[in-house]
Amino acid sequence: MKPETYLKRNPLLKTCRELYLQGKALLLNLPQADPALESKLLLMKAASLSEMDFFCHSCKKISKRAEHRFFKWIQERRKRVPLAYLLGEKEFWSLPFYVFPGILIPRPETELLVEKAVELILRRGSLIVEIGTGSGCISIALAKEFPLSRIIATDISLKALRIAKLNAERHRATAITFVRGDLFAPCKRLSLEKKADLIVCNPPYVSEKKWTALAPEIRAHEPKPALVSGPSGLEFISRLTKGARAYLRSSGRLLFEIGQGHENSVRSLFASGWANVKIFDDLRGIPRVVAAEKA
Secondary structure: OOHHHHHHHOOOOEEHHHHHHHHHHHOOOOOOOOHHHHHHHHHHHHOOOOHHHHHHOOOOEEOHHHHHHHHHHHHHHHOOOOHHHHHOEEEEOOEEEEOOOOOOOOOHHHHHHHHHHHHHOOOOOOEEEEEOOOOOHHHHHHHHHOOOOEEEEEEOOHHHHHHHHHHHHHOOOOOEEEEEOOOOHHHHHOOOOOOEEEEEEOOOOEEHHHHOOOOHHHHHHOOHHHOEEEOOOOHHHHHHHHHHHHHEEEEEEEEEEOOOOOHHHHHOOOOOOEEEEEEEEOOOOOEEEEEEEEO
16 A cells, blocks of 8 residues: 555554554565664654654654655655665764765675774874775774874765765764865875875775666665776776875785675785785675785
């Protein structure tokens, strides 16, 4: 049954529990969705409910304005709009981040990048460079972990940098400098040759062929340039590995995410000038993060 049908048939105010169950029923057949969780989160946002309100006051009557808003979002979710865009935020590294259409949604597997960066950075006051910051989640997470470090976060998208700055303000990550530009162009402008302790990147690594097989939530709403690198999916990573050494200090580290099945191809990109090339698996056992040291 369509959401508008519910509204026409039920003119009286409904309770929190009634709306939650109706939203859950409408999302039941949505691929790769969690109907119970998504209905709860959308209702909490639509009606400005806290977690305690939702669980302890399930008989609370919800206003018609909030009900309309809730069913509008349920309908959009049924049209495969990503949940994070409807909620306006996504959690990463236990921190909430603003996300809007056109900005890459942070993924749980990318937290492995931060985890490995925490293990690799030993110096206080390190210089960290993030290439392609997107929502700013990686740089901000690192700023929280290393408050004495200086962080340069770059992106070619002006919209992404605006959102990243909003997120930095939200989390009072004042040590981050945001710079617009493609790949290492901002590093060159800032004269960062041989200065970075760590260069970190979640690059586009989806091939053109794999892009066509991704879920509609991704293909229709998330920014393709942030996901697709080219025919092989390794085009951006190849440029990254070739250019990074110029901006790393001696024994500085390059750390980046890769796609499933890329580990052997990526290893071949590290020729002379690199040492200690390691690949780490994510929680699903998929090779996900590459770390390499400038020799």
